[in-house]
Amino acid sequence: MPENRGMPHAVSRLRAERLERSAKPFLARGGFKRERCAQCRLLPSHCMCALRPLLTTRAGVCLIMADIEPLKPTNTGWLVADVVPDTFAFGWKRTEVDPALLALLGDPQWQPHVVFPGQYVAPERVVHTVQSPPQGAGAGPGKRPLFVLLDATWTEARKMFRRSPYLDAFPVLSLETEQMSQYRLRRSGRDDHFCTSEVAALCMDLAGEHLAGQALQAYLAVFTHHYLQAKNQQPVDWQSAGHQRLREVCGGAGGASHPGNATLPIGPMHASSIAMDGLD
Numbered sequence: 001m002p003e004n005r006g007m008p009h010a011v012s013r014l015r016a017e018r019l020e021r022s023a024k025p026f027l028a029r030g031g032f033k034r035e036r037c038a039q040c041r042l043l044p045s046h047c048m049c050a051l052r053p054l055l056t057t058r059a060g061v062c063l064i065m066a067d068i069e070p071l072k073p074t075n076t077g078w079l080v081a082d083v084v085p086d087t088f089a090f091g092w093k094r095t096e097v098d099p100a101l102l103a104l105l106g107d108p109q110w111q112p113h114v115v116f117p118g119q120y121v122a123p124e125r126v127v128h129t130v131q132s133p134p135q136g137a138g139a140g141p142g143k144r145p146l147f148v149l150l151d152a153t154w155t156e157a158r159k160m161f162r163r164s165p166y167l168d169a170f171p172v173l174s175l176e177t178e179q180m181s182q183y184r185l186r187r188s189g190r191d192d193h194f195c196t197s198e199v200a201a202l203c204m205d206l207a208g209e210h211l212a213g214q215a216l217q218a219y220l221a222v223f224t225h226h227y228l229q230a231k232n233q234q235p236v237d238w239q240s241a242g243h244q245r246l247r248e249v250c251g252g253a254g255g256a257s258h259p260g261n262a263t264l265p266i267g268p269m270h271a272s273s274i275a276m277d278g279l280d
């Protein structure tokens with residue numbers, strides 16, 4: 001039974017640590033400076049906490065975040081941590097590595113996949129599917145996929161990738177997709193650039209976690225709507241396409257009529273089959 005409500009998730013904790021370290025308060029350019037909900041970062045009038053899906057996933061996500069990234073109000077690694085219970089987050093530094101990050105990458109229950117474009121990597125490292133080698137002679141269900149995402153601008157991500165030798169041992173998962181980004185908040189000017197939560201959604205799909213993948217996509221659409229409506233001083237449309245999609249995907253568990261402790265009655269092995277039955 002997942003219990004990921006009420007407790008600050010990894011990105012939230014990283015943001016708090018980063019705020020503590022910063023000499024002067026971070027004010028996002030163009031962001032709102034009024035009171036925000038501590039759980040979803042939105043204005044209280046546009047809070048989307050009641051819509052947070054409660055899922056169980058076998059796959060995990062390890063976010064390695066550029067320094068300022070946890071402070072950005074539009075950072076979507078936050079949304080990944082909202083949806084995927086086993087989301088870990090670490091701040092990236094050029095000169096040192098968090099020992100907890102190394103411990104996670106070395107944990108035998110996980111098979112890390114560094115998600116990065118294949119054209120920048122030696123071909124023998126590149127994979128296009130999720131690798132799940134068995135965990136020992138007993139040949140159990142295999143290791144759990146851990147998707148290592150560099151949560152940064154593209155320029156920063158390239159630098160982080162080059163200067164993180166502890167990632168060299170792992171396969172590089174190169175995503176190929178024709179989907180276009182629906183993310184309107186921080187356009188990169190290139191159609192093949194995805195925001196972090198979209199990348200996580202594609203990874204979940206590749207791992208067979210279709211419910212989590214669809215929930216992430218819908219949750220991003222809902223966040224984008226709430227964020228832009230708040231910015232434009234417009235009310236939330238609780239019947240927007242994103243809200244409807246999220247309700248379809250999560251079977252009402254993400255609906256505003258079930259605030260607080262809504263739970264999906266599914267275990268880790270059943271998540272994807274329920275999504276398939278319900279939607280395909």
Ligand SMILES: [Zn+2]
Nearest residue numbers: 037040047049
């Ligand atoms: Zn909230």
